[in-house]
Amino acid sequence: MSTETVEKKEVKESESLLSKRRKNLVKDPLSDDNPITIQVLGICSALAVTTQMKPTMVMSIAVIFVIVFSNLTISLMRKLVPGRVRIIVQLAVIATLVTLVNEVLKAFAFDMYKELSVFVGLIITNCIVMGRLEAFAMGNKPYDSVLDGLGSGLGYAWIILAVAFFRELFGSGAIFGFKVFEAIGFTADGWIGLDYQANGLMVTPVGAFFILGLIIWVQRNKTGYVEH
Amino acid sequence: MRQSNLYVILFSAILTIVLGGLLAATSVGLGPIQAKSVELDTKGQILAAVMEVPEGADVLALYDKVIKSEVLNYKGETVTTDADGNKVVAEKVEIGKQFKKPAEDRLYPIFKFYGEEATDEIKSYILPVYGNGLWDNIWGYIALNTKGTEIEGAVFAHAGETPGLGARITSEEVQSRFAGKELYNEQGEFVSVEMLKGENNPPSKLDEHHVDGMSGATLTGNGVTDMLRNYFKYYQPYFNKKEGATAAL
Numbered sequence: 001m002s003t004e005t006v007e008k009k010e011v012k013e014s015e016s017l018l019s020k021r022r023k024n025l026v027k028d029p030l031s032d033d034n035p036i037t038i039q040v041l042g043i044c045s046a047l048a049v050t051t052q053m054k055p056t057m058v059m060s061i062a063v064i065f066v067i068v069f070s071n072l073t074i075s076l077m078r079k080l081v082p083g084r085v086r087i088i089v090q091l092a093v094i095a096t097l098v099t100l101v102n103e104v105l106k107a108f109a110f111d112m113y114k115e116l117s118v119f120v121g122l123i124i125t126n127c128i129v130m131g132r133l134e135a136f137a138m139g140n141k142p143y144d145s146v147l148d149g150l151g152s153g154l155g156y157a158w159i160i161l162a163v164a165f166f167r168e169l170f171g172s173g174a175i176f177g178f179k180v181f182e183a184i185g186f187t188a189d190g191w192i193g194l195d196y197q198a199n200g201l202m203v204t205p206v207g208a209f210f211i212l213g214l215i216i217w218v219q220r221n222k223t224g225y226v227e228h
Numbered sequence: 229m230r231q232s233n234l235y236v237i238l239f240s241a242i243l244t245i246v247l248g249g250l251l252a253a254t255s256v257g258l259g260p261i262q263a264k265s266v267e268l269d270t271k272g273q274i275l276a277a278v279m280e281v282p283e284g285a286d287v288l289a290l291y292d293k294v295i296k297s298e299v300l301n302y303k304g305e306t307v308t309t310d311a312d313g314n315k316v317v318a319e320k321v322e323i324g325k326q327f328k329k330p331a332e333d334r335l336y337p338i339f340k341f342y343g344e345e346a347t348d349e350i351k352s353y354i355l356p357v358y359g360n361g362l363w364d365n366i367w368g369y370i371a372l373n374t375k376g377t378e379i380e381g382a383v384f385a386h387a388g389e390t391p392g393l394g395a396r397i398t399s400e401e402v403q404s405r406f407a408g409k410e411l412y413n414e415q416g417e418f419v420s421v422e423m424l425k426g427e428n429n430p431p432s433k434l435d436e437h438h439v440d441g442m443s444g445a446t447l448t449g450n451g452v453t454d455m456l457r458n459y460f461k462y463y464q465p466y467f468n469k470k471e472g473a474t475a476a477l
Contacts, residue, residue: 051392082236089243096247100254107258110265118388171392200444203392 017143025147029155032223036159037216041127046160046212047205049119053176056164058105058112062120064153066097067129071149073097074137081138090133091124098123128156163211171202270319271295276383277354277369278341293346295354300336304465310335323367327358336462341371352380355463359455362447364388366397366455370406376467379421382406384452394448402442410436411460418464420457423449 016022035041049059073093074081081089102120105113123129132152137145168174173181173196181196201207220226271291275281281290297318301307310316311333318337326334339354353376358367368384384397396402409421419437427443434440441449 080239082231082239084231085236085240089239092243092247096251099251103254103258103262107261107265110269113265114269114385198392200392203390 022144022147025144026151026154029148029151030158031155031219032225034155034159034219035128035131035152036156036212037219038225039128039131041131042156043212045119045122045126046156046163047208048122049116050160050164050167050208051171051203052168052174053161053164055112055115055119056160058109058116059119060153060157060160062098062101062105062116063123063126063129063156064150065101066094066123067132067153067156068146068149069097070094070129071132071137071145072142074133075140075142075145078138078140086138087134090130094129094133095124128152159212159215162215163208166211167202167207170199171207173198267319273383273385274339274354274356274369277371277381278352279344294342294344295339296342297337297339300338300463300466302332302334302336302462302465304463304467304469307335323356323358324365327365331458331462334462336466338463338466339369350374353467355459357455357459359451359458361386361389361397361451362394362445363390366448366451368397368455370456370459372411375471376463377411379406379409379411386448389448390445393442394445396442396445397448397452405439408436409439413437418461420460421453423453425449 029035033039036043036046045059045063050056070090070093074090098120101123102113102117105116105120132149136148140148165175168176169180173179173186186194186196199207201210268287272281272287274295275287275291279294281287298306299308299316299318299321308315316335318339321335321337323337326336337356339356340350341352341354342349343351352371352373354369354371356367356369358365360366364387366384366386366389368382370379371381372378373380382403384403386395386397389395389397406421411418411420413419421437421439423439424433424441425446426441429438429440
């Protein structure tokens with residue numbers, strides 16, 4: 001019996017750093033198990049920050065940072081955390097990391113801080129982060145947890161970036177602040193002879209709902225996923 | 229063991245100390261850099277009201293070269309100490325905090341612009357303004373001519389206006405609409421400047437006291453109108469006094 005356990009352990013330890021299982025930890029949340037479109041978590045910030053690409057980009061980086069490092073921290077101390085207070089411990093770790101992000105933004109990217117500070121604070125309540133801690137980091141090794149966090153973070157990031165792309169494009173006629181429609185001639189004195197009329201719906205949260213709905217539709221059509 | 233009350237309490241206490249210590253260290257460590265960011269932001273905004281700040285310019289050095297400041301009270305008199313006897317610095321006066329006090333008790337910083345070449349002559353005056361937008365506070369800096377009768381430039385900022393609608397007050401295109409507007413009519417009466425409802429108003433409506441509005445953001449526009457009227461009034465005593473002094477000479 002004892003030899004069997006030892007054997008098993010050795011198999012596990014020799015698992016390559018990028019084995020198939022570990023690759024799937026990163027890959028699954030990108031599409032098949034996406035936190036926003038499949039698990040429908042983190043919708044609030046997907047609506048709030050996505051009017052423009054630039055703040056969305058900063059938000060994505062902040063969420064990936066928080067989710068990876070909180071997964072790592074919780075995984076490292078998973079055997080020490082008392083079960084009865086685990087949720088509040090997770091929250092404390094998340095809140096600390098979020099505050100760190102906010103302080104760093106305030107010091108080195110003040111413009112972004114002014115624009116995003118409210119939403120960065122709300123990462124604390126982003127269910128994706130909490131969900132990964134509770135569902136994964138509490139029961140898995142640190143390296144796996146980092147990969148899992150990275151996967152979920154990236155899954156979240158590409159969806160909100162996609163939403164922001166369409167909202168900024170149609171809502172302000174720009175991408176990263178670059179006026180796309182003006183550049184291709186949508187001006188009063190350009191060859192089209194008309195100014196681009198910004199779509200006001202896209203700058204309101206309602207616009208994000210529409211785009212999110214369309215993305216989910218396309219994705220589920222492709223993957224064949226159905227709710228049970 | 230892991231479930232005993234003592235363990236839970238000890239664990240929580242240690243976690244609190246570690247995390248709290250980490251945050252305190254960050255806050256203290258980054259404090260000076262953050263203070264510099266805030267200073268840079270404020271001075272950048274003040275300069276933006278009167279001149280084009282070149283990309284990558286040393287804002288702080290430029291500011292020191294072209295701007296001199298003082299602090300006024302409600303009667304338009306220069307003050308050097310606040311109610312508690314502390315020395316006041318115009319750049320450090322938080323307009324948002326002053327805004328919460330009654331108008332008579334506030335401090336009113338004023339920034340004197342000596343031209344991009346920093347001559348001896350004051351080229352314009354810059355006033356900070358503060359008010360209520362639709363969702364949250366709005367503020368800005370308004371450059372006036374030396375008589376305090378005409379707007380030369382404006383910058384606005386906001387805490388929570390709707391992106392694409394009210395938040396457009398931060399765009400250069402909207403801010404430039406204020407330049408050249410007059411505060412007084414031909415009879416010398418104070419009429420201030422009003423932001424109209426709707427956008428692309430006919431030129432007949434856009435005289436020297438009316439600014440084209442922002443479509444879909446009439447309430448933010450009204451906030452701007454009120455804010456400007458209030459603060460132009462607050463600074464009137466100062467300009468009147470100056471006028472009187474020059475007339476006496």
